Amino acid sequence: MSATSDSAKAISQPESAPAASSFSHPFVGALRRRYLAGTLSVVGGLLLWELVSRVLVANALFLAAPSEIVVAIYNLAATGQLWHHIAVSAAEFALGYVIASSIGIALGLAMASSATMKQALQPWISGLYATPTIALAPLFILWFGIGIWSKVIVVISLVLFPVTINTEAGLRTTSERLIEMLRSFGATRRQIFVKVSLPSAVPFILAGLKLGIGRGLIGVVVAELFGSRAGLGRLISQSADAFNMPELFAGVVILAFAGIVMTAGFGWLEKRLVPWTRD
């Protein structure tokens, strides 16, 4: 078996497995070297947090220890409240994100294919991208009520612009060399667009969508803080009102987790879809 030959190799080459342990497989060694510092840093940070919370602050009204947060998440999950909050926030995020991505990519395509369109839209896109549109959240809640649609609009207002800008930039920065190569084979404008411009814009579009994740999550939470019936932002604000620190942090931790998972998912997608942009 390969495992035997590998461990035999590890024994014959002791320098490849510095720590004498039962896991002397070279792969484990590589993993350890790669993740050791990160793991230590996270575990150390959590321990420090636990310590500060229990010994230094020692006030349940201001800070919750990691262990208390875990318990709070467990209890919220057990009563079913947590799933309701997550479901509401997820729906708001997903709807806003999908709508914004579709419109954003379409606008980017329109701007890249027509100079007039670009001139007409550019000031709005650039202006609104630079504006902290999150400040309009209270207005959207007045207009669309405290249900999910006001949050969907806020998410759209935050996700739309980076996607549009990146799509347009990606299509516009297509390598002249590649376009010329296609032209030398007698390609039509349409063929150049489909076979070169579009594929070379994919990494840019993915980057825009990735940027949209963080912005969209901020949109959901902040909009919910301004007025909502349910959602993780609502959970956070009502916990703050009740000085329930463990539940407040539970909301924050779940949001952080969602952000990390979605961003990592995008990293995986990029590797699969646009492997040539690595290295």
Place this chain on the structure above:
Amino acid sequence: MASKLAVSRLSKSFGDLEALRGINLAVERGEFISVVGPSGCGKTTFLRIVAGLEHATAGDVLLDGRVVREPGTDRGFVFQNDSLLPWRTVFANAIIGRELAGSIGQADRKRTMELLKLVGLEGFEHYHPRQLSGGMRQRVNLARALAIDPEILLMDEPFAALDAQTREIMQAELLRIWERGHKTVLFVTHQIDEAVFLSDRVLVFARRPGRLQEEVKIALPRPRTLEIKRTGEFVGLVDHIWRMIEDDVRAAALYENA
């Protein structure tokens, strides 16, 4: 018999700059023609006009008696930089000319596979460009141009970006491939020894304005191998061409550094 490629009184200006003035040329079927000259002599512009990527200010280019205006599949262009699509495999890159011309048939696939084998890339069909060396990428570049079975191959300093050893190997490979089909080739280079080694005729261009200064017939026997570069006859030809353009090259170098 009419010439494969006939260029008459071809001129090209970019604004006030006269890039080419009154180029006349007749290329016979199966001839290997090189164009050398100092930078700024318009040799690449000349090739691009023949390719249809650039329009002449005056004069015309006829390929098989038809006037060239736009790019077309009767000409295969090999670029200085490989210009491969990074998201496509070697095979998908090589077949793109056929793909653009219409749908790809079984015969196109077979032909492309054979060409990849001919350029020495058998077994690499499913690799992506980033996994290949510079020399291998230029082989794909060449196979891609050959895959459309062009009437003439237009090569724009295809080996300029390669290191000296790889360049020599690629020159010998190109001759080996050319011996098989005797395609008509128009080859632009700034390497005089490359031009002499490959060609039946070397066209020497002068600069400001770009014009055809002299035509040197290369009567070295074929098939040629790299050893021929060490013969007195070869060295003499290179020397002759070098003396012709020496002053111009110096002037160009000064001009570019200024």
